[in-house]
Amino acid sequence: MSLDYISSIMQPLLQGAETTIITFLIVILLSLPLGFLITLMAKSRVKPLAWIAHTYIYVMRGTPLMLQLLFFCFGLPLLPVIGQYLVIDRFVAACIGFVLNYAAYFAEIFRGGLLSIDKGQYEASQVLGLSRWQTMSKVIIPQMIRVALPAVANESITLVKDTALLYAVAVPELLHYAQTAVNRDFTIAPFVVAGVIYLLMTLVLTLFFKALEKRFKFE
Template sequence: MSLDYLIRITGPMLEGARTTVLMFFITIILSIPLGFVITLIVKSAIKPLAWLAHGYIYVMRGTPLLLQMAFFCFGLPVIPVIGEYLVMDRFAAACLAFTLNYAAYFAEIFRGGLLAVDKGQYEAAQVLGLGRWHTLTRIVLPQMFRVALPAVSNESITMIKDTALLYAVAVPELLHFAQTAVNRDFTIMPFFIAGIIYLLMTLVLTLFFKWLERKFKFQ
């Protein structure tokens, strides 16, 4: 196995890794705020909204992400009457599926974080005369985030690995180029290189979240 060959197959896989990283950042940027909004809706006093949010979480967590991707990529366009208006680029459809799926998981993580905040914190804020917004942003959210951070870290690392599912809907990401090289050259070396690239990406994420955990631990 020559060095020239390794360089030649690594180039396209790094291009595919760009798609992987782009999908990760789009999903993390959209799904975390959406997940928090869903958490607030779950805790809403308006019961129909709370039930709707619970149902959303149940469906998105109870069905495979691959099935959801297939629905948005191939199912929406065949819906009678409105299907022709719902056709999306494969990457955009996959982004939508990832965002909606991970928002449900983050919603449950944030709900657990909110439950971990002692009720005395709310009472103390009320005694101090803080309004609901200041109580939420200055007291509740920092404590919730500190509790939820390890779970958010684990879910984010899972997300970077789940991007390999893009291969199933013909989006050219890292695994796609690795599989293409394997089929063309009859060698498993591209899979090893793809594995190393995934490990490097998860290593960067792990170090970043470890830094965040140390930062919030001492606040």
């Protein structure tokens, strides 16, 4: 595995890593707020809303992410009547699948964070005359984030690795370019380099969340 060879395969691998990073950012930015919204729905006193949220979480967590990606990328256009209107870019379809899947997991994480907060916090907020919005934004949510952050960090790191599933739905990303180089050159070196790139991405993410945890811990 010479340096010249590594240099020759770095450009396509970095191009694939760019797709991985973009996918990660899109999914995180959309699935976190969606997950929190689903958590609020699940805790709603409106029974139909709570039932929809619980059913959604059960379905998305109970079926393989791979199956969901295949459905959104290849299954939607096959739906009767409306399928012809659901033909979308494969990358967009895959991102939708990732967002909906991870939103369900984040919803459960946030629910656990809310359950960890003592009911006395709500009562104390009422005594202080805080509105429901003030109670949630200034008292409950900051404490929920502190509790949920380690689990969110773990899911985020898992997401970086799960982006490799894009390879299965024919969206070129890091693993795709590594596999192409392996098939072409009959060497495992591209897999090793791809592994190092994944490790670097997860390292950056791990350091980011550790800094975030320290911030919330001492606030």
